[in-house]
Amino acid sequence: MKKWLLAIGALTLSFSLAACNSQDSSGSEKSKEEKNSKTHEKSASNTESEKYKFTNETGDFTILAGYTNEQSDKKEKYINIDFKGFKIKFLPVLVDVKLSDSAKAKDQFKGKDTLRAIMLTTEAENTTDHDVDYNGNITMITDTKEQLESQGGLVSDNPIVMTYKGKVKEQGSFLIPLKDQKSTPKELDLKFSPPYKVENGAVNPETGQMGNExxxxVKYTPKESL
Structure with a gap:
């Protein structure tokens, strides 16, 4: 989010420079520049609201807020966790989604046109010298008394859920719908299950677990602070 905001800041700077240059123009040019400046201001205002929106195959997203804690990266706001060399960084955000036609056809969204959810933007990296199997199982407890689960394992469409054959990095996101579609959780407890070491092409569920849950x-953070 910070990199995005810096890009918007650079755009605003270009508007400011254009306004400064207009001071050396003739009267008619000043009038023209003033008109352009107003157009730029309107454009900047639109940009302010649009920078919290994006679209992908699931639909049209609006970011309402984020969730951070003292571990959050100062610049990017990601939180890092490490399972014995298998590293995950993530950023939870509260989103409203206008679902696409293809998303409406999925069982998990059937009968819905819009959705309020917690989206976990994630990046996973295997820094070990062995293969790792990651199922992406996350349990989320909200202060609004909801217990929710990520879609892990074979049913997950998050690219980070896979077998990491070597030192591999992958990015993706989990979309976890809230049961109460009008709620705004202020606190979340996120429980990450550990990955497993792959030995001889297989996982031993008793001895292969890479650490503990x-x-x-995390706590509610206004979107402007992300």
Missing amino acids: QTIK
């Missing part, structure tokens, strides 16, 4: 607590 990790619980990360």
Whole structure:
């Protein structure tokens, strides 16, 4: 989010420079520049609201807020966790989604046109010398008394859920719908299940677990602070 905001800041700077240059123009040119300046201001205002929106194959997203804690990166706001060399960084955000036609056809969204959800933007990286199997199982507890689960394993469409054959990095996101579609959780407990070491092409569920479950607590953060 910070990189995005810096890009918007650079755009605003170009508007400012254009306004400064207009001071050396003739009267008629000043009038023209003033008109352009107003157009730029309107454009900047539109940009302010649009920078919290994006579209992908699931639909049209509007970011309402984020969730951070003292572990959050100062610049990018991501939180990092490490399972014995398998590293995950993530940023939870509260979103409203206008679902696409293709998303409406999925079982998890059937009968819905819009959705309020927690989206976990994620990046996973295997820094170990062995293969790793990551199922993407995350349990989320909200302060509004909801217990929610990510779509992990074979049913997940998040690219980070896979077998990492070597030192591989992948990015993706989990979309976890809220049960109460009008709620705005202020606190989340996120419980991440550990990945497994792959040995001889297989996982041993008794001895291959890479560490223990990790619980990360986060609090509501205004979108402007992301």
